[in-house]
Amino acid sequence: MHIHRRPGWNRPESEVTPREWVMGRRALIGAGAMLALPTPGRAQLGAVPPLPPHTRNDRYPAGRALTAEREATTYNNFYEFGSHKGIWREAQRMPRRPWRLAVDGLVETPREFDIDELIRLMPIEERIYRLRCVEAWAMTVPWSGFPLKALMDLVRPLGSARYVAFQTAALPAVMPGLRQSWFPWPHMEGCTIAEAAHELTFMAIGMYGQPLPAQNGGPIRVLFPWKYGFKSGKSLVRITFQEQRPATFWATVQPQEYGFWANVNPAVPHPRWSQATERLLGTQERVPTVIWNGYGEWVADLYRGLEGERLFA
Amino acid sequence: MRILAWLLILLGLLVGFVFSFGEPLGALIFAWDQSLLPRLQAGVQRYLLPWMWDLLFLPILERPAWVAPVLGGCFLFLLRWLIAPRPR
Numbered sequence: 326m327h328i329h330r331r332p333g334w335n336r337p338e339s340e341v342t343p344r345e346w347v348m349g350r351r352a353l354i355g356a357g358a359m360l361a362l363p364t365p366g367r368a369q370l371g372a373v374p375p376l377p378p379h380t381r382n383d384r385y386p387a388g389r390a391l392t393a394e395r396e397a398t399t400y401n402n403f404y405e406f407g408s409h410k411g412i413w414r415e416a417q418r419m420p421r422r423p424w425r426l427a428v429d430g431l432v433e434t435p436r437e438f439d440i441d442e443l444i445r446l447m448p449i450e451e452r453i454y455r456l457r458c459v460e461a462w463a464m465t466v467p468w469s470g471f472p473l474k475a476l477m478d479l480v481r482p483l484g485s486a487r488y489v490a491f492q493t494a495a496l497p498a499v500m501p502g503l504r505q506s507w508f509p510w511p512h513m514e515g516c517t518i519a520e521a522a523h524e525l526t527f528m529a530i531g532m533y534g535q536p537l538p539a540q541n542g543g544p545i546r547v548l549f550p551w552k553y554g555f556k557s558g559k560s561l562v563r564i565t566f567q568e569q570r571p572a573t574f575w576a577t578v579q580p581q582e583y584g585f586w587a588n589v590n591p592a593v594p595h596p597r598w599s600q601a602t603e604r605l606l607g608t609q610e611r612v613p614t615v616i617w618n619g620y621g622e623w624v625a626d627l628y629r630g631l632e633g634e635r636l637f638a
Numbered sequence: 639m640r641i642l643a644w645l646l647i648l649l650g651l652l653v654g655f656v657f658s659f660g661e662p663l664g665a666l667i668f669a670w671d672q673s674l675l676p677r678l679q680a681g682v683q684r685y686l687l688p689w690m691w692d693l694l695f696l697p698i699l700e701r702p703a704w705v706a707p708v709l710g711g712c713f714l715f716l717l718r719w720l721i722a723p724r725p726r
Contacts, residue, residue, distance in 0.1 A: 407683055407688060407691070408691075409680075411688060501696075507662065507675070578676060580672075581673070
């Protein structure tokens with residue numbers, strides 16, 4: 326007999342916030358914007374074209390209710406704008422158009438894309454992913470974007486490419502954090518080629534059906550939902566395929582606290598706090614954290630044979 | 639106070655000669671302890687006032703490392719001169 330045992334994170338579909346409710350709320354916010362009320366995700370909307378029509382891919386159930394859009398867009402980490410949670414205000418100064426993304430290194434056809442050209446070329450879809458911050462808070466967001474694999478198929482990495490480096494924009498005029506010249510700017514993140522090609526690895530260009538706000542990594546970011554959030558590089562300007570493991574920002578600045586892999590594991594505490602539970606943005610409910618952030622059935626096999634690595638920091 | 643002022647000025651000059659006169663204070667602290675500044679910034683911005691880091695701390699950290707002790711020494715000299723008893 327087939328027994329389906331629902332893991333703790335997998336909440337029934339009935340608890341997911343209906344899309345109509347979210348979209349209805351969006352209409353309300355839109356009306357507010359017409360009255361010149363400030364909303365965090367919309368300040369630059371006039372400069373950024375709307376997302377093309379796309380549908381939701383339900384293959385990866387989030388198992389949690391969506392985080393309220395306002396919570397997800399006003400509680401952010403983006404070190405270039407500061408290390409407090411209200412950086413969304415500063416981030417509004419960052420222009421999201423024009424924007425170019427270079428894809429280079431060990432690939433057959435290096436390309437530099439205009440972001441709107443790239444969006445036209447890619448199969449855009451919506452996915453609901455959980456995002457678990459290393460600081461023990463979490464949110465559940467409907468992201469719009471495309472699998473990184475689709476972009477890899479376009480540029481065709483060479484066999485010698487073993488790692489992928491993600492470079493965040495460095496715009497001193499709008500990013501006060503860059504004044505700290507002693508940090509290794511630009512912000513770099515990275516993964517292995519196998520992680521990059523994994524079906525869960527997603528390039529987000531939007532959230533809640535709208536273009537991605539700057540504070541959430543707009544206009545384009547990468548997402549690894551089974552890793553701590555800092556691995557999901559924001560506001561990307563370059564993706565480089567390379568043979569050497571990239572020196573990533575936090576693993577360089579605080580190597581005793583943050584590593585290259587940073588996969589979610591409740592049993593491996595941060596040196597200064599437990600990772601056993603997480604606080605859900607919005608409800609403030611504290612729930613148990615699940616290994617691989619609940620995506621183990623898809624990603625655990627990626628790490629067979631790598632048990633000697635520091636996989637969970 | 640005069641001895642402390644001289645010590646601060648000498649410390650500034652020493653830092654300048656040893657680490658170069660262009661080395662920012664923040665870079666020097668970062669080279670000494672990489673985790674100190676990120677933690678300090680997080681503490682200031684999350685638990686005090688977000689703007690305080692950019693307006694108060696960063697201008698000091700961006701200046702060459704020798705500036706702060708030399709200015710501190712000069713300030714002590716000035717203070718001493720201001721509070722010293724004067725002949726009537």
